[in-house]
Every structure is written in structure tokens, then in C-alpha cells.
Amino acid sequence: MSDELKKGLEGVLVAESELSYIDGDAGELIYRGYSIDDLARDASYEEVLYLLWHGHLPNSEELAEFTEAMSAERELHDDVLDLVRSLAEADENPMAALRTAVSSLSAHDPDAEADPQDREANLRKGRRITAKIPTIIAAFTRIRDGEEPVEPREDLTHAENFLYMLNGEEPDEVLAETFDMALVLHVDHGLNASTFSSMVISSTLADLHSAIPGGIGALSGSLHGGANQDVMEALLELDESGKEPVEWAKDKLEAGERVPGFGHRVYNVKDPRARILSDKSKALGEAAGSLKWFEYSTSIEDWMKDEKGLAPNVDFYSASTYYQMGIPVDIFTPIFAMSRVGGWIAHVLEQYDDNRLIRPRGRYIGSTDEEFVPVEER
The missing domain is CATH 1.10.230.10 (Cytochrome P450-Terp, domain 2)
Structure with a gap:
């Protein structure tokens, strides 16, 4: 076992993944074999989610079924919406509000008690979490700004629906296309801090409703998503x-x-x-x-x-x-989470499929020979 110290785990290989490849010298990013340039130009966020979660780009029938299944999960339970309202009225930080609200989704998820390694249950939970995050962000923002939430629609794309819920009107084609492209660009990026945080949590066999809030927490920092x-x-x-x-x-x-x-x-x-x-x-x-x-x-x-x-x-x-695009500055990072959740889920699925508890070591540099003195003699 090596005693070489690698602060920040820089350069340390801790996992194998089929999800994204980065060439830092060439400035290249690939999702499952596809160039980010091609995906950003030609693929929707829903297509890229399917690619990451299922291993291949969907055909028309698969995409329609996947999109319909996810769009049907956009609505929030009244309890969750009430929680979002209370956080907005308390002027909570948007990322903290998102983290708290996502954690609460487990209370109303029919697969909440499923085995953490049940892949099909995780795919269903992943669809629900991914579908509801835009609703949480839009509702929080509108309530905080003195407006009532706009109910989600199932006939709009993931990107279109978020902008519709945020602004109360359907976005034009240019805005919707630009926002969808931004979601594609942010969805995955190797073992970044938030992805690795989600993987560490899931390696304990905690479930998605624990792993994803952990990713949100890590993303909130100014050295990452902030x-x-x-x-x-x-x-x-x-x-x-x-x-x-x-x-x-x-x-x-x-x-x-x-x-x-x-x-x-x-x-x-x-x-x-x-x-x-x-x-x-x-x-x-x-x-x-x-x-x-x-x-x-x-x-x-x-x-x-x-x-x-x-x-x-x-x-x-x-x-x-x-x-x-008229998006408030303090929800830029929640929007990052709205995209990156797809990558977190994909990496957690990989972790569950070949799980080993992630448990690195730390080098102890403190004293080892202190003499204990009873409290009355100190």
C-alpha cells in the first residue's frame, strides 16, 4: 500500500467508467464515445440522459417512451411544494433549498424502500428526481420573488418546461435551444467533486435520495458549481x-x-x-x-x-x-445541478453495479505519546 500523499486525490485513479472521457491537453470531452460538439449541436438533453443511463442513443420509439415517462413525473407533492414555499419565504439560499427539497422527495417516492442496488427501481427514482428538480427551482424562485408557482406541463421538453415554469410563458425557439444545449454541456464531466461525493455516498449502499443531495451540497461551493x-x-x-x-x-x-x-x-x-x-x-x-x-x-x-x-x-x-436569457444570477448553480443530476445518477448506477466501499486513508501527523491527566488535575 503506497504512502505517497496525493492531496485532493489529484491524479489518483479510483474507478473505471464508461460515461465520459476528458482529454485535458486537446480540450476534448466525450460522452460514451460521442463528441460533446456533436451532442451539443444535434442531441436533446433527454437523448443524452438516455445515452448515459442506458448505454446507447435511443431510437424514436425509445426516446418517446423515455420522454413521456419522465415528463409525467414533473409535478410536486403538496407537502414538497409547501416545504419549497417555506424555504423561499425564509429567503433560504437557493442551493440549500434545492438540497433540502430533493432530500424530501423520498417521502413520496413509491420506490423509496427498494433495494439500493435495484437498477430498475433506481432508473425510476432517477427519472422522478431529474423531472422534479426544475419544478423545485422554478417554484422556489417565483415564490421568493412574490409570484405563484407555474404548474409544469407534460407537452414541453425538459428545457422548455423549465423556462415556462420560471417565466410563465413558453420560451422562443432560440432560448429553448440554447438552454437545452447548456444542459447537455453540463450533464457529466468525469469524477468531479460533486459526482465523486455522490459515488462515495452510494458506495455505502445509501440510496439515490441520499446520494443526490450530497452531490448538490458539493456542487454549491465556489470552487465547483458556484x-x-x-x-x-x-x-x-x-x-x-x-x-x-x-x-x-x-x-x-x-x-x-x-x-x-x-x-x-x-x-x-x-x-x-x-x-x-x-x-x-x-x-x-x-x-x-x-x-x-x-x-x-x-x-x-x-x-x-x-x-x-x-x-x-x-x-x-x-x-x-x-x-x-433573463435567468436570475443566484439560480445559475441550481441550474447546473438541474443538468448534472443526470451524470450523478449515471455514475451512481455504475457504482451500484460494481460496488466497493470507498474508503481512502489519511496520514496521521499528530502526537502519539500524550499522557492522560484526569480532569480534576488539569
Whole structure:
């Protein structure tokens, strides 16, 4: 057994997976053999979920059956909706509210008592959790903003239905297509912190209703999913400062602060998801008649690359993309969870299929020869 210390488990192989492949030097991301470029351009989120959960792209009949089964699960039980309402009225953090509400779904899941390794039950639970997360996020946001929730519809796609529940009107084709693409881009990314957290939990044979809230908790941090909110808040700060983008970025770094959205544990070049979303950010800006956010971003990107050798990650362009779609900044990370839940479920299914308790070691560096003194003598 090696005693080599690998902080953060960097470079340590802990599992084998058929789900996603990342080439950090080439800037390549593949889901089950398919390039992210092809899937983002041509596949829906529902198709990619099917691919991850079932191992192949669905034919028309399989896709229709899968989509119908998942869309039928969008409605929340009254108890869950009441919980969401109480969290919104208490002004709870959106990710904390999502974590709590998802955990509560087990109370009304007909498969809640199934064996944790029952694959068919897990697929049904996974469909329900994935279908209900958008409803939770939209209801929480509307209640918090003084509006009543909009009931989900079964005749809309996963992406369309969320935007409909959030805004109270059907999205146009461009917004729906852009949002669906963003969901595809975020659904899986190897053994990132939130995915690994879900796997660790499931390795104990805890069920999906325990593993998925664990993933949500891990995703909420600013070094993971919370970075997209940090990026948009930084861009808004830049806009209010009146400075040129490069001047602003220089001032941030000279003050010992960081420019969020740059660098990645895996990629040494531009994140392929950032490349795809930067084009979408530009297209949305052109449609709105203002390229301000896109130009801010590209100016900072070029300078960071030339001066610091850092490339943008997916958060750097997902932020301006969501913002231009009219999505509130503080639900950017819940939307990340809305997509990534599909990957969490896929990895948990793999973990259950070939389970071994995940139990690493820590190197003890404390004292070993302390003499115990009774409390009255201390």
C-alpha cells in the first residue's frame, strides 16, 4: 500500500467508467464515445440522459417512451411544494433549498424502500428526481420573488418546461435551444467533486435520495458549481466600475483577488464547453442588439491567456449566456445541478453495479505519546 500523499486525490485513479472521457491537453470531452460538439449541436438533453443511463442513443420509439415517462413525473407533492414555499419565504439560499427539497422527495417516492442496488427501481427514482428538480427551482424562485408557482406541463421538453415554469410563458425557439444545449454541456464531466461525493455516498449502499443531495451540497461551493455565479457577479462589477475589461482584470489580480472562471483541474487548454457556450453568448448578444457581455468576456479571456497562460472554463461563458436569457444570477448553480443530476445518477448506477466501499486513508501527523491527566488535575 503506497504512502505517497496525493492531496485532493489529484491524479489518483479510483474507478473505471464508461460515461465520459476528458482529454485535458486537446480540450476534448466525450460522452460514451460521442463528441460533446456533436451532442451539443444535434442531441436533446433527454437523448443524452438516455445515452448515459442506458448505454446507447435511443431510437424514436425509445426516446418517446423515455420522454413521456419522465415528463409525467414533473409535478410536486403538496407537502414538497409547501416545504419549497417555506424555504423561499425564509429567503433560504437557493442551493440549500434545492438540497433540502430533493432530500424530501423520498417521502413520496413509491420506490423509496427498494433495494439500493435495484437498477430498475433506481432508473425510476432517477427519472422522478431529474423531472422534479426544475419544478423545485422554478417554484422556489417565483415564490421568493412574490409570484405563484407555474404548474409544469407534460407537452414541453425538459428545457422548455423549465423556462415556462420560471417565466410563465413558453420560451422562443432560440432560448429553448440554447438552454437545452447548456444542459447537455453540463450533464457529466468525469469524477468531479460533486459526482465523486455522490459515488462515495452510494458506495455505502445509501440510496439515490441520499446520494443526490450530497452531490448538490458539493456542487454549491465556489470552487465547483458556484463559480458560474461568481463569474456573473464579477462581470456586473466590471460593468459598474466604468473600467476597461483588461484594466479591471489587472486591478483585481494586483489586489490579490482572482478573476473567476479561469483554470481547471483537468483542462490545460480552453474548456470545450466554454468554446461552445462562447458562440451562444455572442449569438444571444447579437439577438439582443448588444455584445457588451460577450466583448467583456473575450477581452478578459485574451488577456488572461497572453499574460497568465490561463484558459476559461465552462463557468466563464455559461454565466453571460444564462444572464442574457433573463435567468436570475443566484439560480445559475441550481441550474447546473438541474443538468448534472443526470451524470450523478449515471455514475451512481455504475457504482451500484460494481460496488466497493470507498474508503481512502489519511496520514496521521499528530502526537502519539500524550499522557492522560484526569480532569480534576488539569
